[in-house]
Amino acid sequence: MSQIDYADVQGLVRFGYGQMTSASYVLVRVKNADAAKAWIRSAPVTTAVAQKPPPKTALNIAVTAPGLKALGVPESIIAGFSHEFRGGMGQESRARQLGDVGKNAPSNWTWGNYGSEPHALVMFFAEEGQLDSSIQKARDQNWSEAFDEITSLGTSNLDGDEPFGFADGISQPQIDWEQQLERPCTQLGYANVVALGEFLLGYPNEYGKITDRPLLEPDAATTGLLNAEDAPAKKDLARNGSYLVMRQLEQDIRGFWKFLYEQAGGNIADANQLGAKMVGRTRAGDPLVPIQAEPIPGTDPRTVTQNQFTYESDPVGARCPFGAHVRRTNPRNSDFPGRRLSALRKLIIMLGFGPKGFYDDVTSSVRFHRILRRGREYGSELLPEEALQLAPPNESPRGLHFICLTANILRQFEFLQNAWIANTKFSGVTGESDPLLGNRESLPGCPVTGNFTIPGDGTLRRRVSGLPQFVTVRGGAYFFLPSLRALRYFASA
Amino acid sequence: MTPQSTFMVLAPIILERETELRQLLDSMNRGPGQVDPNNSLLPFAEFETLHFARFVILDDKTTEDIRVYGLTPRTYPLYLAFLGDVDGDANAFLGKLIKRAGKGLGKIFSCCQGFAPDTDLFDWMKQHDAPAIAVYVNWRGRTVRQIREEAALYDALENYVDRNHGTLHGLRPRELHEKLRTLVKAEQSAGRLTLSKEGPTPIGWQIKNLLHMIGFPMLGLLLSPLLLVAAPFYIFALRRLEKSDPAVCPTADQKHSENLSSFEDHDVTNQFSAMGSLKPGLVRLLTTSVVLKTVNYGARHITRPGRLGRIRSIHFARWVFVAGRERMIFCSNYDGSVESYMDDFINKTGFGLNASFSNGIGYPRTNWLVRDGCIDERKYKEYLRRHTLPSQVWYKAYPGLSAVDLERNTRIRQGLGMSSITDEQARDWVALL
Numbered sequence: 010m011s012q013i014d015y016a017d018v019q020g021l022v023r024f025g026y027g028q029m030t031s032a033s034y035v036l037v038r039v040k041n042a043d044a045a046k047a048w049i050r051s052a053p054v055t056t057a058v059a060q061k062p063p064p065k066t067a068l069n070i071a072v073t074a075p076g077l078k079a080l081g082v083p084e085s086i087i088a089g090f091s092h093e094f095r096g097g098m099g100q101e102s103r104a105r106q107l108g109d110v111g112k113n114a115p116s117n118w119t120w121g122n123y124g125s126e127p128h129a130l131v132m133f134f135a136e137e138g139q140l141d142s143s144i145q146k147a148r149d150q151n152w153s154e155a156f157d158e159i160t161s162l163g164t165s166n167l168d169g170d171e172p173f174g175f176a177d178g179i180s181q182p183q184i185d186w187e188q189q190l191e192r193p194c195t196q197l198g199y200a201n202v203v204a205l206g207e208f209l210l211g212y213p214n215e216y217g218k219i220t221d222r223p224l225l226e227p228d229a230a231t232t233g234l235l236n237a238e239d240a241p242a243k244k245d246l247a248r249n250g251s252y253l254v255m256r257q258l259e260q261d262i263r264g265f266w267k268f269l270y271e272q273a274g275g276n277i278a279d280a281n282q283l284g285a286k287m288v289g290r291t292r293a294g295d296p297l298v299p300i301q302a303e304p305i306p307g308t309d310p311r312t313v314t315q316n317q318f319t320y321e322s323d324p325v326g327a328r329c330p331f332g333a334h335v336r337r338t339n340p341r342n343s344d345f346p347g348r349r350l351s352a353l354r355k356l357i358i359m360l361g362f363g364p365k366g367f368y369d370d371v372t373s374s375v376r377f378h379r380i381l382r383r384g385r386e387y388g389s390e391l392l393p394e395e396a397l398q399l400a401p402p403n404e405s406p407r408g409l410h411f412i413c414l415t416a417n418i419l420r421q422f423e424f425l426q427n428a429w430i431a432n433t434k435f436s437g438v439t440g441e442s443d444p445l446l447g448n449r450e451s452l453p454g455c456p457v458t459g460n461f462t463i464p465g466d467g468t469l470r471r472r473v474s475g476l477p478q479f480v481t482v483r484g485g486a487y488f489f490l491p492s493l494r495a496l497r498y499f500a501s502a
Numbered sequence: 503m504t505p506q507s508t509f510m511v512l513a514p515i516i517l518e519r520e521t522e523l524r525q526l527l528d529s530m531n532r533g534p535g536q537v538d539p540n541n542s543l544l545p546f547a548e549f550e551t552l553h554f555a556r557f558v559i560l561d562d563k564t565t566e567d568i569r570v571y572g573l574t575p576r577t578y579p580l581y582l583a584f585l586g587d588v589d590g591d592a593n594a595f596l597g598k599l600i601k602r603a604g605k606g607l608g609k610i611f612s613c614c615q616g617f618a619p620d621t622d623l624f625d626w627m628k629q630h631d632a633p634a635i636a637v638y639v640n641w642r643g644r645t646v647r648q649i650r651e652e653a654a655l656y657d658a659l660e661n662y663v664d665r666n667h668g669t670l671h672g673l674r675p676r677e678l679h680e681k682l683r684t685l686v687k688a689e690q691s692a693g694r695l696t697l698s699k700e701g702p703t704p705i706g707w708q709i710k711n712l713l714h715m716i717g718f719p720m721l722g723l724l725l726s727p728l729l730l731v732a733a734p735f736y737i738f739a740l741r742r743l744e745k746s747d748p749a750v751c752p753t754a755d756q757k758h759s760e761n762l763s764s765f766e767d768h769d770v771t772n773q774f775s776a777m778g779s780l781k782p783g784l785v786r787l788l789t790t791s792v793v794l795k796t797v798n799y800g801a802r803h804i805t806r807p808g809r810l811g812r813i814r815s816i817h818f819a820r821w822v823f824v825a826g827r828e829r830m831i832f833c834s835n836y837d838g839s840v841e842s843y844m845d846d847f848i849n850k851t852g853f854g855l856n857a858s859f860s861n862g863i864g865y866p867r868t869n870w871l872v873r874d875g876c877i878d879e880r881k882y883k884e885y886l887r888r889h890t891l892p893s894q895v896w897y898k899a900y901p902g903l904s905a906v907d908l909e910r911n912t913r914i915r916q917g918l919g920m921s922s923i924t925d926e927q928a929r930d931w932v933a934l935l
Contacts, residue, residue: 092759102763106839194877214879221753221880325933344849359853361809367913367934370812371906373842374849419841420879427767428842434770434904453536453769454902467929469663469670469678 013186013205015057017235017249017492021069021132021383022208022414023057023186025178029067030166031140032385034255034410036120036127036486037156039079044155045129046080049500052147054493055134066143067134070496071253071488073097076128080499086246089223090489093418094252098485099123107423108431108442111450113482120160120257120484127159130255130488162257162410164385172260172386172407173445173479174393175284176294179315180339182379183307184208192217195344195355196376199319202307203379210416211238211248215376220416222247230501234494249492251414254380254422256485258446259408265445265479266396272473277393283473284393286463287444289333290315297329298322325368327466331436334445337429339375340436346370368437378424380413408483418487433458441476449478503643503703505711506553508820509592512632513614514579515559523582523613527557527894535765537897543606544599546897551595553646554773554818554835555586557610557895562777562829563758564889567863570748571782581825582614583632583775585833586897587818589645591704593628600624634820635791636798636858638834641807643700644912646899651697652911653903655686658695659914663935675928683918697915711802718799739785740871747781750864751878754887765892767839770904771817773896774843776889777824777831778862787827789871790861794821797858808909812850815843817905821858830862837904840890844883848876862889910934 015023026032039045055067072080074095077087087095096103099115099122109115115122135143171177182203190202192215206214210222224243225231237245266280269287273279285291300317308316319341323329329336345355346364357363364370388407415421429435430443433455441460442448449459459476491499515523530541539547546555560581568575588595600607600623611617617626659682663670670678689695722729766772780786801810810816819834836843847855856875860868866882868875876882900908917923917931 088753088756092754092756095756096760100760100763102760102766106763106767216877216879218878218880221884359811359851361806361811361813363812365806366930367910371814373845377845377849417880420845424839424841424845427839432838434837434906437906437910439904439907439910452902454900455770464933465671467675467932469667469673469932470935471667471671472660472664474664 013188013209014235014249015059017494018057018209019069019250019490019493020055020057020067021253021490022251022381023059023184024067025383026067026134028063029065029134029136031137032132032134032164033140033144034162034164035131035133035144036159036162037129037131038159039076039128039155040157041154042079042081044151046500048149048151048155049496051149051151054496056493065136066139067132068143068147069132069134069490071130071132071490072499073126073128073130073486073488075126077489077499079128082499086223086225089221089246091221091252091418093423094487094489097123097126098254098256098487099126103423106427106431108426108446108448108450109482109485111448112478113448115485118257118482118484121486125159126486129156130253130486162387164387164410165389167386167390170292170386170390171409172262172388172391173265173284173288174262174391174396175288175290175292178382179290179294179312180335181309182207182381183309184381188212196374197343197345197348197350198305199341199343199375200306201316203376207379207416207421208251208381208414209248210250210252211235211245214416231498233497233501235492246495246498247489247491248494250495251416251490252418252422253383253488253490254411254413254415254418254485255384255488256411257408257483258411259406259481259483261477261479261481262391262407263396263400264477266393268477268479270397280393286330287333287461289329289335289337296335297333324366325466326436326464330461330463331368331438332441332444332461334443337435337443338425339379340372340429342372342375344374344376372436373424373428378421378429380415380421380425382411382413384410384412386410408480414490438462444476446480447476447478449476504589504645504701505642505703505707506587506589506639506645506818507592507595508585508587508634508637508818509596509627510583510585510632510634510820510822511611511627511630512560512581512583512822512825513611513617513630515582515614517580519613520559520580523610524559524894526610526613527559530557530895533768534892535768535896537895539897543609544603546899548602549588549595549598551589551646552897553587553589553899555584555895555897556773556775556833556893558583558585558775558833558891558893560777560824560831561891562779564778564864565829567750568779568782570750570863573782576828578825578829579615582610583831584610585820587639587835589647596624596627600627632822632824634798634822636794636801636821638797638801638805638810638816638819640810640817640905641908641912642802644807644908645701647698648700649900649903649908649911651695652908652915653900655695655697655915655918656911658689659686659935675932676923676925678932679917679923679928683921686918714799715803718795736785740789743781743783743785744860744868744871747867748864749866749881749885751866751881751885752888753884759887762840762887762890762892765896769898769901771835771837771898771901772840772843773893774834774836774840775831775891775893776833776886777829777891778864778889779829780827780861781863786861790830790858793857793861793871797821797854808905810851811854813846814906814909815846815904832859835898837906840887841883844886848879848882852876 204215206212219239223246231244234244235248237243269280269284296318298318440457444461461473463471565575815837817835853872856868856872866875866878
């Protein structure tokens, strides 16, 4: 096991660049491969090396499968990347799995639709007031020869809230950078430390295996690449790289609060409370279940009061509904129902004679489905109170440029989006998808998908129905965030 | 109780007519993976005892894999499989099927070898019967009729509860249970809800089931001295094979994978058909047979309704030898996307998966039959995807309902049947609504 070379990893994997409050995502298509390579070679790509003082600006680059092709990367090498990366987010079957149908359909996207995908994503981050100059500097002679800009996506700083007005980004997996954790076959308690190989390619993942990726024969062109850990005779193009998923999610802030307000009969406190049930946290970010005394491995000491919890204390969802956004996206469970199990008890459960309750053991183990979120908001801040007022004409849209990093798009991002967010059958509930992200489209045999159930504690559940679509997908693509070495390889003339 | 049974017709296709057959099968769909349940060739929806059915062309692209053993692949005929899961006796079902859709079936089967216009359909289908070596039924005894009645019950209850939330909200669980019990009784008497009584269990089936239940372990017991003597040799042979058997898990072809996806995720339930060749040699054949007979026994007599091990998302599944003992097909109907299905298998029933599939050529390396193997998750998924076949036609009798939905509805109905209920039972019952 080798020490990680942070200088080879793009900074975004390790840092969210929180102090750089300005950011812009520029999506480009390559029009001249040579100029594009020259630009990449000269680009000041920020690495994951911790710097003191931290840099004032940062730049990271990610490339799509069509982008690799446009840069002249041979098809045989691209074929080593995953199916979903090669196929792209906008493919019809994939769109159906991700819930990108109806208003979310790729044909309605403003960018990323099948056939006109971006080739590369150039991410600029800067401390306040420095963004424009750093972008200007990057847009040099080579840039204008190299790229057609599809769009430049601006971001805004909402001080840690997402546009609906809830504190965001509280829970992130802690990456096991030092690879010190033993990966048990079965993990009996929820932990927040996740194997390095779940986020960086070329390292063992939660199964203790290294995810498939392009392995190249050593030759003059590949000398700059590292050797593969699991195949030392081969060059590992993807080592220290990651997949980057990007989705532009437009949020209807006014629609959201208007709906909550109406459901609450015009009582703002009740509206807030219903909003908290749908999100699974209060607006301040506090969980709806009590914090436990027992520490959870990998919990950032600064966020203990908001993160040291699981849903074990809430098996029927009476405090935090099963369908709540944060419970869907991170059920905080382990590989087995129950903890501190004897071998015999484990066997009994494995054979299907464990807990008998309807809601017991119905959700997949979360540790194989974690993502590292790196997105940013866009649009101006709109407080709930303001959201209830009439919108001015031609109001600019608001939302989230969702970005996440994974080593396995299918098992991590797509699973999360398909099986937990879009799924109308999550954890035994039916007729509802994610209260925030759901598309409310009907399915064969399921005419209604716009419910939200708040289980009672020994009383009848409350069911909110007719949820409108609050979030609309406006664009999206799968990128590869290469290591510095791989970037140099792609950009070599 | 009305037990479920399965049928599978397996017949070689006349190669010149493959295109015609594919067009015929496509004509039963509205689009890939979306059958027209009332299509004119085989109006599935008219058969009230049919749970699932499918037509699959067994176009196995992996027969070349046997070359890793230095063997020359055989040329197999291209087979058409028609299979389904029904309530009650399969033969009786086939009789009804022929009566109503004989013409359409004849049209389809005329693309197969040995089928002439004057062929007796029933005899021909029985001649081409491919019995399963192992079958899993999510909830033995639960008929299509029961599923539909319970779904209607659930809808009616939800409707009522939503409309009267204000008055019902304050009730204690037992009071609520009693109130809804009364309501349902009234709805039943008014003829707005039907909850049919369970049918009688056929005596013949009961006897056969009992014999099977006792017979299999008896056989094991009788053979145990022999098995004990043979065990070390078997383990030695198996371990040697496990160390030397090559894994063949190349990345599945992108086009193949995308084609499969176009058939998937149109309903909350999906079909799965995977085919492959067994590793050569007696040890593997024996292992497969014993493991699958055991799976079959466990699924039939031991598993708790609604669960296969920890898995709750499989409606029906079966393993079948394809014409001989060299190749197998596994067919299932499961909820959710294929990725979550495979994850469920790996994480919850990896041991069973390894034991039953590791005898297939190219399966990721196992140890002691049940260890490792599918834990090499990427390899395993590519292996399975590569062996997966698209189901040209796939029918499900209750779109939009997952196996967990069915379990909830059954539990609700069972709870309604209880005239006296404890506080705890009532709480659990109310939580189902």
